[in-house]
Amino acid sequence: MMHDKAQALLRVQGVGHRFGDGLWAVQDASFELYPGEVLAVVGESGSGKSTLLGCLAGRHTPTRGSVHYRSRDGRWVDVHAIGEAQRRLLARTEWGYVEQQASDGLRMSVSAGGNIGERLMGLGERHFGRLRAEACQWMTRVELDAARIDDLPREFSGGMRQRLQIARNLVTRPRLVLMDEPTSGLDVSVQARLLDLIRLLVARLHLSAIIVTHDLGVARLLAHRTVVMRRGHIVEHGLTDRVFDDPQHEYTQLLVSSVV
Ligand code: ADP
Ligand code: MG
Numbered sequence: 001m002m003h004d005k006a007q008a009l010l011r012v013q014g015v016g017h018r019f020g021d022g023l024w025a026v027q028d029a030s031f032e033l034y035p036g037e038v039l040a041v042v043g044e045s046g047s048g049k050s051t052l053l054g055c056l057a058g059r060h061t062p063t064r065g066s067v068h069y070r071s072r073d074g075r076w077v078d079v080h081a082i083g084e085a086q087r088r089l090l091a092r093t094e095w096g097y098v099e100q101q102a103s104d105g106l107r108m109s110v111s112a113g114g115n116i117g118e119r120l121m122g123l124g125e126r127h128f129g130r131l132r133a134e135a136c137q138w139m140t141r142v143e144l145d146a147a148r149i150d151d152l153p154r155e156f157s158g159g160m161r162q163r164l165q166i167a168r169n170l171v172t173r174p175r176l177v178l179m180d181e182p183t184s185g186l187d188v189s190v191q192a193r194l195l196d197l198i199r200l201l202v203a204r205l206h207l208s209a210i211i212v213t214h215d216l217g218v219a220r221l222l223a224h225r226t227v228v229m230r231r232g233h234i235v236e237h238g239l240t241d242r243v244f245d246d247p248q249h250e251y252t253q254l255l256v257s258s259v260v
Contacts, residue, residue: 003032003034005032007034007035008032008033008034008070009032009033009034009035009037009069009070009175009176009208010032010033010056010067010068010069010070010176010208010210011032011067011068011069011070011076012029012030012031012032012033012056012065012066012067013030013065013066013067013068014028014029014030014064014065014066015028015029015030015052015055015062015064015065015066015067016028016029016062016063016064016065016232017048017051017052017054017055017060017062017063018063019051023232024063024232025048025051025232026048026051026052026055026062026232027048027231027232027233028065028233028234029052029055029065029227029229029234030065030234031227031234031237033176033208033210034208035175035206035208036206036207036208037208037209037224037225038202038207038208038209038210038211038222038223038224038225039209039210039211039223039224039225039226039227040210040211040212040213040218040219040222040223040225040226040227040240041053041210041211041212041213041226041227041229042213042214042215042216042219042226042227042228042229042255043214043228043229043230043255044214044230044255045214047229047230047231047232048229048231048232049180049212049213049214049229050100050180050181050212052212052229053178053180053210053212055067056079056178056210057091057095057097057178058079058080058087058090058091061080062080066078066079066080066081067079067080069090069094069176071090071094072093072094072175077090092119092122092123092172093123093172093174094174094175094176095174095175095176095177095178096169096170096172096174096176096177096178097169097177097178097179097180098162098165098166098169098177098178098179098180098182099165099180100180100181100182100184100185101185102153102158102161102162102164102165103153103161105165105168105169106153106161106164106165106168107153108152108153108154109152110152110153111149111150111151111152112135112139112144112148112149112150112151112152112153112156112164113131113132113135113136113139113149113150114135115153115164115165115167115168116134116135116138116139116164116167116168116171117131117132117134117135117171119168119169119171119172120134120171120172122172123172132149134171135149135167135171136149138167138170138171139164139167141167141170141201142163142164142166142167142197142201143163143197144156144160144163144164144167157190158185158186158190159186159187159190159191159193159194162182162183162186162194163194163197166182166197166198166201170201170205170207173205174207175207175208176207176208176209176210177202177207177208177209177210178209178210178212179198179209179210179211179212180212181212181213181214181215182194182198182211182213183195183213183215183218184213184214184215195218195221195222198211198222199221199222202222209222211223216244216255216256216259217259219240219244220240220244223240224239224240225237225238225239225240226238226239226240226243226244228243228249228251228252228255230251235249235251235252236248236249236251236252244256
């Protein structure tokens with residue numbers, strides 16, 4: 001499929017990041033994400049996946065390069081040139097960010113319903129009944145028992161907490177969702193069910209998503225396109241089926257052959 005870059009949602013150009021004067025965690029990343037597309041970023045631990053995701057979301061300021069996002073009103077926004085307040089507004093209204101550890105992405109002292117509802121409060125909703133109804137609905141959508149709306153996150157299992165974090169990030173109807181290893185550290189059967197849910201939500205809500213994972217199975221199941229990272233470099237980038245069935249780079253070949 002040929003794409004017109006003007007229609008992209010996210011344009012990543014020559015992004016590099018180094019922490020202090022240490023190694024370059026990300027060297028030179030360039031790619032586009034198109035509306036409705038799921039992109040996987042794969043690579044072994046330490047290859048720079050999370051750092052790259054942080055650069056896209058504005059959590060890390062890239063040492064070089066730029067990230068442009070086409071907002072709802074059609075304007076291109078340089079994610080790192082706008083001020084902190086504007087970036088926060090974008091994050092609140094157009095983006096979701098699902099952390100690797102649900103406990104980092106949730107407020108652990110706030111109930112399940114509160115975790116979901118407070119994101120809507122951030123958009124100005126103040127009506128308690130509506131907040132609660134919406135939170136209930138979202139618990140059901142992520143296949144949590146809505147009767148547990150007043151339970152604290154710690155009362156849920158790991159897989160359920162991740163569902164809760166997903167609900168918290170989708171309740172505002174973002175256009176772009178960034179997920180960092182959303183299924184890692186969970187039992188295999190729990191992972192499979194969570195992946196099914198993510199796939200369903202992405203399709204149903206027409207989300208665009210970037211999913212960072214060291215698990216090639218996750219990329220294969222969810223992503224239209226896959227980026228392969230090694231030591232901060234993107235060594236391969238293409239349609240997921242092509243990357244896995246006909247890997248061009250010898251590192252991708254090694255990665256693919258080591259999982260079969
Ligand atoms: P991945 O997510 O692929 O496991 P990371 O992006 O977390 O990789 O890390 C890439 C490199 O950057 C690693 O060498 C890691 O040690 C380093 N790194 C990550 N976060 C920091 C940080 N906050 N300070 C210094 N170095 C970091
Ligand atoms: Mg990581």
